[in-house]
Amino acid sequence: MKTLLTIEGLTKAYPGVIANQDVSFTIAEGEVHALLGENGAGKSTLVKMIYGLVKPDSGRMVLHGQTYAPTEPRAARAAGVAMVFQHFSLFDALNVAENIALGMENPPPQGQLAAKIRAVSETYGLPLDPSRMVGDLSAGERQRVEIIRCLLQDPRLLIMDEPTSVLTPQEVQILFTTLRKLSAEGTAILYISHKLEEIRSLCDRATILRRGQVVGSCNPRETSAAELAEMMIGAKLQPPRRMDKTPGDIVLQVDDLVLTPADPFGTHLRNISFTLRSGEILGIGGVAGNGQDELLAALSGEALTTSGAITLRDQPIGHLGPSARRRIAVLSAPEERLGHAAAPDMNLTENAVLTGAIRERLTAGGFLKWPAARAFADRIIQTFDVRTPGAQNTARSLSGGNLQKFVIGREVLQRPDILVVNQPTWGVDASAAAAIRQSLLDLASDGAAIIVISQDLDELLEISDRFAALNEGRLSPPRPAQGLGMEEIGLMMGGAHGMEVAHV
Template structure:
């Protein structure tokens, strides 16, 4: 490990009832694209937050460029040459590309100089950006370019990428991979997190696999099949479930001529959308992020009300019903944004379960909350979906992204 850019030695981080990272050790070489693999709740998020200065480990140490590395915060990590592109972008839609990039820099240059540098770096790495465009007018792929260019302007030695292709088109994925390969050729190390195993096999030359907070294996992913990588992650052989046949039942949900204006100047309007969902069916709705999926979910869940007759559930018109009334009828949604939308991060799992299940689970009576029943409901969810948490009283924001998604 003497030639490593970054070495992790026995990193351990525990939360009440959960060991997120258990004596994790591995190394990342200069110019290497290194995959970090693991199931939801395996400890990936905690580990990269430790590297980036967001989490302080309980024990163990890190060595960066031969020197002890213990960043107190992200600013210290950036100063040492570590940059990170998060899965969920931290951008202000009402500001320009240059203004957003300046906000993410510790010591930004003047506007004219910064704009010139943005154009220079974005062209050099095949990520063309107009510094003067509003972020709200950009596609998801272009917004990711803003995050990447913001990192590249700081000349990082290590770039952490967390699920970077989740909102990209196949063409944008190719552009991203070209950029990452160019960075690696120039000596930048990349720590790459993704559940898309074929992408891992295509891009990465080394991989560390986490399971329940521990390193359970390392490999060259190019020499493994996607199935073999998945088995390393879960610890057992995987079997594709059989598709079960069966005839569809009666129409359960029907959308007829649904049209809504964009919720804001950066949103997407819905125009004459119609479809039917039968009982027992799974209906997929495809499209690149930012093309109306969020607006459609809002219209179906009741966050946005639509014209009478546009949304019916079991022949009942629910177009003007609010979310709590729709939940009472059995229509529930799991929005994309987990923290703040699907769940209240500062509230316990019991409290979050209460917010959703009060009506259908009969969690209140005569104006009083039945806390015992609410805790039992949360406990059933935790057991049924293998949510890894110490208790029902854990704050939703303390869960890993994958475990919170399962709870939602």
């Protein structure tokens, strides 16, 4: 295949860290090329240089045989490079066509644009109604908006960052069909994902980064997921260890829980009921935007329910706020790690105090016990291998995976009886994900009851005792996780409630 993009010796350094060092590789026309690496390996910096968001310190790029040095994303798009980011940049209060127009240099009249959106979306199997409000779309449909916005630019290189993290198994297959069609037409795709089996299924070639440097390349179809992970981390990845243990007595019971969200684009929780036993992990799957945030808020006490009951060992706790629930060992870790789980500009000691003050006794007489707080933060950093110079560093300074380890570690080390976590391994690498999952399994083996809300189905099936699906604010009856197939889970996540009931 003919080379589309050549990267030669790209280097980018920030104060105290070299993000990329002498990175070189090529991408061919029509190739689906995976970019793999741990959190902090330099993937984000590299694609930002390709897309014109970051200027390299040295090195060069050649696109279509011409020197390529974009000074901003507009220049990259003009050269035929488009990017779908992991976090969507859409306005809920605007419709699909209006959102797409905002990303165009010279958008045509709305009528013409709507016709183009319909034509392109149907051509690539991603049907979209240009008049629908984005706030009413599912996460999978929102991603379609981002992809169609890129396809309208007729890109020769499409960069995709964690594109399947919010999709059902069926939506993943639709996306892959679209990407294969684009590839067959000559569009190159640079694909970033931590889901290694997806990489093996989709990608023609992979370049592996470690600590900012290229450490290898391979054909992922001829390489096992374990081998890919080992190349990324430079060591053998240990499988999770779980003890065979029968769950104990029921410790948490939720009956007909109803919640009206404060956010006008939030999801109403509708008559949610389930039980949770000590030592058990209940996995809850679902496409983003189906009530995950609202469920965590209801269970943590951040939002008080409209009706229904939450009982802990037969004692009602639905009226209690977050601090009161922490006192009785009901802890939580939300999905948004930077801004919700952690304050970006506070250091790690201060962030440890935010949720650990009560159970770790970090206050006395209304004053903070700073030595104890620093010791708690240091214990989190050491126990969970958080890569940071020290507890004096801000949360913002950590990579996503390291901040996630800190957030989960902060809750696990407080010895909860009930722990509710949303997206515990969101966007983290294989090594960090394995460490987080192992900490949850160890906590359950010690008798804690855990609810894991996640869009990573492989993760849920790996660590859960029972599985339930959340769809449009309704929870399917939990079922034993062992033996569940992806097709069946996909139907549950898509709202086939009658099917789940028939199996209970």
